[in-house]
Amino acid sequence: MYKKNIPTSVIAFLIILIFFSCSTRIEASSKVIPPDSYVSDEIAVFFNGQIIISPKKTFNIDTSKYSGTYIPLKLLNELPKVTVNFSNPITIKTENKTSTINQTDTFLYDNTTYITLNKLYEVTGFTGKYVYDPNSLFLWSSADGETKSKNLINQINNVTYDFHKSFMGKKVYVYDEDISGWVISMEKSISGLTNFKIQLKNGKVIEELAISEVPDSFCTEFDTVLINARYNGKYYWADKTQLPSSNPLINIEKVYFTSVKIKGREILIAAKRNGGASVTFKIPIKNDPFESIKSNFYTENPKSTYPGWSTDMWNKIAQQKISVGMTPEQVLLSWGGPNDINSYTSKNTRIEQWIYGNTYLHFYNGNLESWSKY
Structure with a gap:
């Protein structure tokens, strides 16, 4: 077989060419x-x-x-x-x-x-x-730029809540605008509240006033993703004493969340009921969106906490009914916490009066004895 010899000069040229070709692609990082x-x-x-x-x-x-x-x-x-x-x-x-x-x-x-x-x-x-x-x-890069930068820093340092400072420069989701933006400045108001200036994705600049430590008009963009990651794919039990009356779930009903999204001032939840039927509903956001879910659902089955209660008692709780002989724990699960409590305690007696609006419940030594409306 005939073999063609390649001149040494050509080989050298190819080596140099390959070297420089590769060197231009080297990432400038050692x-x-x-x-x-x-x-x-x-x-x-x-x-x-x-x-x-x-x-x-x-x-x-x-x-x-x-x-x-x-x-x-x-x-x-x-x-x-x-x-x-x-x-x-x-x-x-x-x-x-x-x-x-x-x-x-x-x-x-x-x-x-x-x-x-x-x-x-x-x-x-x-x-x-x-x-x-x-x-x-x-x-x-200039004296004017230094002045503007230090003004921003001083405004941040003067803010009352340290938690508010963490929003500076963050991408946030503004509930009422239903759009994301970036916090570009914050300033302590005369009343001690924090006034946030937010540049929205559409270029509009708005101001939002935070009246508590957790802003009630926006959350971080990361929270809109995290809330689904944290709550999706798990079982929960409805607390109808906290959920809106229009919510389709019944008290202590078991549901499986399949999607959790923040939309405007509400959390949109898609879920599966215990029988497999799909259900969707909304929860209003009250300050922290995570707390809005925690306050409306149990993360553990209440029946596991009180295994000795009868089926009849659990049916009453599911229907949000009360009956004579109920314990305070049973009433709390059925009606939620009262608006006010009056109590009297002696050596052998404890009497409590729980007030729900114009309804008064009377407990004697740990059991519901009667109730009346006024």
């Missing part, structure tokens, strides 16, 4: 952060007082070898008047300087190239401050 490293929640980034909305996420990362704040290299391209050229070496150009980044300056985490916060300061000439409570990074 340090790999282990996937099991501690990684914080996403850090909100503000530049000259304006939020940077981006899918590229900034984190605090802590390992035995690498610790600090890490910024995605591509996020720099989204900052005003910053240009990043991703050729080798990477070049970063701002209004005031041009810098290069080599492999030793970068870190690879989750298939994304990062640089440290200190390196960002070095190559851009920017200054900034990471603030722990709102988990936010404030960057500025």
Whole structure:
């Protein structure tokens, strides 16, 4: 068989060509952060007082070898008047300087190239401050940007509730608007309440006033996902003493949740009844959407808690009826908690009066003796 010899010069040329071809594809990262490293929640980034909305996420990362704040290299391209050229070496150009980044300056985490916060300061000439409570990074490139950034930071520090501070820069879902947005500022009002400014996805900016520690007009976007993950695919028992009267379930009825969604100011729940029939219903949101579910459903079968009660007693509770001889626990399951309780105790006697609106229940030594309406 005839074999054609390839000249040595051609082989050398091909090797060089392959080398340079591959080198242009090398990810500009020489340090790999282990996937099991501690990684914080996403850090909100503000530049000259304006939020940077981006899918590229900034984190605090802590390992035995690498610790600090890490910024995605591509996020720099989204900052005003910053240009990043991703050729080798990477070049970063701002209004005031041009810098290069080599492999030793970068870190690879989750298939994304990062640089440290200190390196960002070095190559851009920017200054900034990471603030722990709102988990936010404030960057500025000018005296005016510094003033705006520090005003935001001071407003956050003055807010009454620490929990409110955690919403800064977060993506939230606004109930009445039925749309998501980002918290771009917060300020303590004259009355001590917190006034949130939210930039919606449609560009509209609204203000929401929180009158308690848990805002009652919005929740985090993450909560809208978490609520389904937490409650879907499990059995619950209806507490009809708390559910709206229009709810189709009966008291202590067992249901299996198949879908849980936040829509407007309501939680939409799809479920399967014990016989297999499908049922859907809504629960109004009262402050915390998770508490709205907890307060309307038992997570364990009440019958397992009180195995000695008769079938007749459980039927009365399911129908939300009361009868003479019931214990306080049985009345609570049937009617819920009273509006008020009056009590008298002596050496051998305990008398209680439970008030439900204009109905008065009378307990004698732990059992329902009578009731009357006024």
